[in-house]
Amino acid sequence: MSQLTDSRWMLLLASLLGATAVMSGAFGAHALQGVLDERAGGWYDTAVTYHARHALALLACGLLSLHIGTGQGSTSIRIAGICFTAGTLLFSGSLYLMAFTHITRLGMITPLGGLLLIIGWLSLAVAAMRLSSRTA
Numbered sequence: 001m002s003q004l005t006d007s008r009w010m011l012l013l014a015s016l017l018g019a020t021a022v023m024s025g026a027f028g029a030h031a032l033q034g035v036l037d038e039r040a041g042g043w044y045d046t047a048v049t050y051h052a053r054h055a056l057a058l059l060a061c062g063l064l065s066l067h068i069g070t071g072q073g074s075t076s077i078r079i080a081g082i083c084f085t086a087g088t089l090l091f092s093g094s095l096y097l098m099a100f101t102h103i104t105r106l107g108m109i110t111p112l113g114g115l116l117l118i119i120g121w122l123s124l125a126v127a128a129m130r131l132s133s134r135t136a
Helices: 002-030 038-068 074-101 103-109 110-130
Strands: none
Touching: 002 038, 002 074, 002 103, 038 074, 038 110, 074 110, 103 110
């Protein structure tokens, strides 16, 4: 996969995740007011928060990928992008589903998403350590 392709998919997905995070937040603030109980509302709010934050993290990966090209750290940035995407889908997605369905067994998926998000951040740290002074 070319570095430009990596950057494109990360930037595209970051944009879509960001847009859907804003829509989810607005939906929660307006349409779900008084619909979700306190517990489900907490799950929903947590899902929106992590959804939005990791859209920005993925955006950073896409921009870094454009900046460094195929240089040192590019593989770690690709791994971070994959982990941020999958982690957001699993973490926030399971919480959204729990909020609407009250199927608490879905909570078993949430930590897997959280683990992927942690791996994403650690991969980004590895990429930062591998940057040369020419690319930083």
